[in-house]
Amino acid sequence: MSAREEILRRIDGIVPARPDAEIAADYARIERGYLRRHHDDGVLDLFAERVAHYRAVVLRAAEADLPRVIAERLAARPGAHGVPGDLPAAWLAGADADLVRDPAVADLDGLAGAVTGCAAAIAETGTIVLDHGAGQGPRALSLVPDYHLIVVRAAQVAPDVPEALERLDPSRPLTMVSGPSATSDIELSRVEGVHGPRTLEVVIAE
Amino acid sequence: MTSQNAMPTYLGMPSFPDAARRAVADPRLRGNLAHATGTIRERRADAVAELDDWGALRESGKQIKDHVLANLGHYLRVLEEKVTEAGGTVHWARDAAEANRIVADLVKATGETEVVKVKSMATQEIGLNEALAEEGIAAYETDLAELIVQLGHDRPSHILVPAIHRNRSDIRDIFRKEMPDAPADLSDSPADLAEAARRHLRAKFLSAKVAVSGVNFAVADTGTLVVLESEGNGRMCLTLPETLISVMGVEKIVPTMRDLEVFLQLLPRSSTAERMNPYTSTWTGVHPGDGPRDFHLVLLDNGRTDTLADEVGRQALRCIRCSACLNVCPVYERAGGHAYGSPYPGPIGAILSPQIRGIGSEVDASLPYASSLCGACFEACPVAIDIPEVLVHLRARAVEDGPRHPVEKAAMTAAGWTLRSPARLALAQRAASASRRIVAPRGRIRRLPGPLGAWTETRDAPAPPKESFRAWWARTDGGRAPDPGHGTDPAGPGGTEDAKREKGEDA
Numbered sequence: 001m002s003a004r005e006e007i008l009r010r011i012d013g014i015v016p017a018r019p020d021a022e023i024a025a026d027y028a029r030i031e032r033g034y035l036r037r038h039h040d041d042g043v044l045d046l047f048a049e050r051v052a053h054y055r056a057v058v059l060r061a062a063e064a065d066l067p068r069v070i071a072e073r074l075a076a077r078p079g080a081h082g083v084p085g086d087l088p089a090a091w092l093a094g095a096d097a098d099l100v101r102d103p104a105v106a107d108l109d110g111l112a113g114a115v116t117g118c119a120a121a122i123a124e125t126g127t128i129v130l131d132h133g134a135g136q137g138p139r140a141l142s143l144v145p146d147y148h149l150i151v152v153r154a155a156q157v158a159p160d161v162p163e164a165l166e167r168l169d170p171s172r173p174l175t176m177v178s179g180p181s182a183t184s185d186i187e188l189s190r191v192e193g194v195h196g197p198r199t200l201e202v203v204i205a206e
Numbered sequence: 207m208t209s210q211n212a213m214p215t216y217l218g219m220p221s222f223p224d225a226a227r228r229a230v231a232d233p234r235l236r237g238n239l240a241h242a243t244g245t246i247r248e249r250r251a252d253a254v255a256e257l258d259d260w261g262a263l264r265e266s267g268k269q270i271k272d273h274v275l276a277n278l279g280h281y282l283r284v285l286e287e288k289v290t291e292a293g294g295t296v297h298w299a300r301d302a303a304e305a306n307r308i309v310a311d312l313v314k315a316t317g318e319t320e321v322v323k324v325k326s327m328a329t330q331e332i333g334l335n336e337a338l339a340e341e342g343i344a345a346y347e348t349d350l351a352e353l354i355v356q357l358g359h360d361r362p363s364h365i366l367v368p369a370i371h372r373n374r375s376d377i378r379d380i381f382r383k384e385m386p387d388a389p390a391d392l393s394d395s396p397a398d399l400a401e402a403a404r405r406h407l408r409a410k411f412l413s414a415k416v417a418v419s420g421v422n423f424a425v426a427d428t429g430t431l432v433v434l435e436s437e438g439n440g441r442m443c444l445t446l447p448e449t450l451i452s453v454m455g456v457e458k459i460v461p462t463m464r465d466l467e468v469f470l471q472l473l474p475r476s477s478t479a480e481r482m483n484p485y486t487s488t489w490t491g492v493h494p495g496d497g498p499r500d501f502h503l504v505l506l507d508n509g510r511t512d513t514l515a516d517e518v519g520r521q522a523l524r525c526i527r528c529s530a531c532l533n534v535c536p537v538y539e540r541a542g543g544h545a546y547g548s549p550y551p552g553p554i555g556a557i558l559s560p561q562i563r564g565i566g567s568e569v570d571a572s573l574p575y576a577s578s579l580c581g582a583c584f585e586a587c588p589v590a591i592d593i594p595e596v597l598v599h600l601r602a603r604a605v606e607d608g609p610r611h612p613v614e615k616a617a618m619t620a621a622g623w624t625l626r627s628p629a630r631l632a633l634a635q636r637a638a639s640a641s642r643r644i645v646a647p648r649g650r651i652r653r654l655p656g657p658l659g660a661w662t663e664t665r666d667a668p669a670p671p672k673e674s675f676r677a678w679w680a681r682t683d684g685g686r687a688p689d690p691g692h693g694t695d696p697a698g699p700g701g702t703e704d705a706k707r708e709k710g711e712d713a
Contacts, residue, residue: 003298003507007456010511011279023277027461030269033262034468050481105446109412125474125482138496139445139487143438144412162467170428170463171292173489173496176470178482181438183400185351185367186374188242190478191396194350194404195411196438196485 037160043123047157048204050126054179055192056200063205066151067094070115073201077147079112084137087115091151105140113147113197119174120167121152124160126179128152128202131172139173148197150177154206221572225545226537235542238373243533249479250530250586256481257471266468268590271524274459275514281426281459282505288429292491294501301508306337308504309418309451313343316449318415322407324433324443325349326420327527328453328506330362330549331562334418345418346410348439350403357384363543363551365529366477371542374399407439417443417498421454422526423469424503427462430490431503434473434483444487450498455506457514457523469526472588476528509562518599522557524589529554531583531593537576546573553583557596560604571608574600635674 001009039046044060052058061069071094074081080098092099092115103111117135121128128150130136142148158164168174181196192198229235254260274281286296299305313321321338323329323345335345335356347356354369355362358380362368369377378394381402388402419440423432431452433440444450460466474483492501514520532538532552543551547569548559556577560570574597577583583593624630673681681687 003300003304006300007298007505007507007511008279008282010507011282011456011514014511014515015276015278017279018277020280023280026277027273030266030273031262032266032468034259034266034471035262038257038259053481054484109408122482127482132493132496139441140496143441143445161470162464165463165467165470168463170425170430170488171490173493174487175441176482176486178480178484180484181436182484183350183396183437184246184478185349185354185369185437186377186396186399187238188246188367188370189396190480191400193397194400194437194439195348195407195442 035160036162038124039159043157043159044154044204044206046159047121047123047126047152050123051128051179051202052126054126054182054200056126056179056202058202058204060204060206063153066091066203066205069203070149070151071095071097073149073203074113074115077112080110081147081149082108082111082114082137082141082145084116084135084141087117087135091115102137103141105138105144108140108144111145113149113199114142114145115149115151116142117151117153118156119172120164121157122159122161122164123157127164128177129164129168130175130177131168132175133172139175142175143196146197147199147201148177149201149203151203151205154204157204220547221568222541222545222547222576223572225547225569226541226576229542229545230540232542235371236540238371238376239539239542241373242367242370243539246479246533250476250533253475253479253481257475263468263471264588264590267472267526267588268524270460270465270468271457271589272521274461275457275520275523278456278459278514281461282456285424285426285429285459286505288427289431289491289501289503290429292429294429294491294503297502297504299504299506299508302332303337305332305453305504305506305508306334309334309453310338310341310343312449312451312502313338313416314341316416318343318449320344320346320410320414321416321418321451322346322348322410322414322443322447323352324417324419324435324440325352325368326418326453327365327549328420328455329418332453332506332508334453346407346414348407348411348437348443349435350400350437350439353403353407354380357381361544362549364532365527365550365552365554366532367529371544411439411442411446414443414447416449416451417447419443419450419452421452421458421503422473423466424454424459425461425463425466426459428490430463430488432466432486432488434470434486436478436484438485441485441487444489445497448498449500449502451502451504453504453506455508456510473526473528476526476530476586476588509564512564513558513561516561516599519557519561519596521591522554522561522596524591525554525558526589528588530586530588531591534582534586535577536580536582537578541576546576548573553577553593553597554591557591557593557600560600565600565604565608568609571604574598574604632674632676635670635676639670639672639674639677 048058074097080100082100082103085102118128119131180192180200181194182192183194184190297308338345347353351367351369364370374394381388421431422434474480531554535553538552546555550558556573560573565571577597579594624634
């Protein structure tokens, strides 16, 4: 008997298989008495505060002001920055920096940073979610360089975890980012900066 | 069935009381543990108090996990189908040896002799690193605490922070001695230590062709796998190599993506006391042009179906490995993780290890007793595992199935023989009454002679009564016959207390 057959036979012997419809009905009966959101108002302020709590840099800018703010941030970080080829061109209109569009993975370690958009964000937990679709590049782009600048549009910010998950497509690879890389492995205290980007900057476009 | 080697006990591992006695006598270890668990306890309490609906989240988490366990065969089949549809390959392993064999063969098929690893309890449980080493494959741990344990030739002592027994100066000493590229003047500041780990592992991440990970959650209806981490080593391993092999216990399933809304709130707050951990990665099979080209999922039984078969014990399979129960446990704080003789220490380890491994060894038979039953672990558990209930249940099983002291075994066999016959019982009770003046001159037995002495080392035993309840009943017709010799106390020969005890009323 194969391992698969044997394990499933053991399990079916303990908790017998039932029709799919019965299982679905049981699943629907699971109590979900928790809140869909913990805050109704001031969602953007909450998001900014919660991201900053992780010691990320948070900036707020009008959509029209984005090119100037991005240009300033990149100017403060000498070296080449990787950007997805489909990042909105207007965002980089003011940038004087050396930009590498769609860099090869092998070149990422030589870059100073990366600039991307995101797919959604969660105010309650200060989390930004990338689905590595439009304007975000493949997963390695925002991982290997030591600096990550993310532009979050106000409309992308969900108040809490349940509503954010509803906006996401599970068939895409997802990366949820809550602050810069950190560890709690030394005496259970949080220290920023291990393998992922040690500096995270977030620009909220309103 | 579970073999005793399904999850190897550490070589020469003494039973919990022996190991704990040594640990408690180590002031440095106790200091490190008290500091670390004290810090996290306070912060976790704040993180949990921030959510008004924590109780409701906890109840939902419990119900989702119970629902999966009650329909495990269904959800495993769905998960297998969805992962396969998305371009992954699913493997099944009955036990540790089979899982290790599968992983080793997959690595060999790539022609590589090195793998990078994301911290994973499942691969600790099966001893994967050791098994790979025997096949000439080097496994590099990339989580900071796992790296500290690996470089220090040490064993993990905590689920979340395997090097919790090491303080910052211990870590600096290990890095200076064992990390070839560590700066000679490395300080013990956590930021410098983290920087040293970053430099040490960067080249490995960039050149690794094969990675091995665990899995926090597997979403059945989409085939999506989820890993929560902090440092970015997980993202490196899940993204950069060409081949990814993930090992997960069969119980790690949630039915739909929606269920993550519960667990992504419960797990980070319970484990690191954060609103959210720095990085959570999800992937579904293979994503062309982004990440590994080859993905393998190993579904591991290794004693989990045996655990599922125990209706009281199966709730241990709800565990999401947050380690909150360790951090609140007074026994763990003093004894440390190594005393539990398993990669799963603390209260959850005390109920998980004996069930996964079977109660075949001294250490596993002793684990259900590694608790004062204070209940702090149950209070802290984000999926409401009633750990004290399972501990008490496993104590009964340890007595039935566990290894026993030969004298205890002989005594129990004799007791069984005696109790099966009223005549033999009466005879034995008369003999016991006759012995009271010899063994218990002051009414208490301080020390029993011969091999029974071990039992009285830590406790006094009451002396046998002058007259047994049965003898008293026969003589007085249950207290109805007048008896000038012994008085007419209707409660019996030894007064109310003794009578109750003999009838087992206050047991």
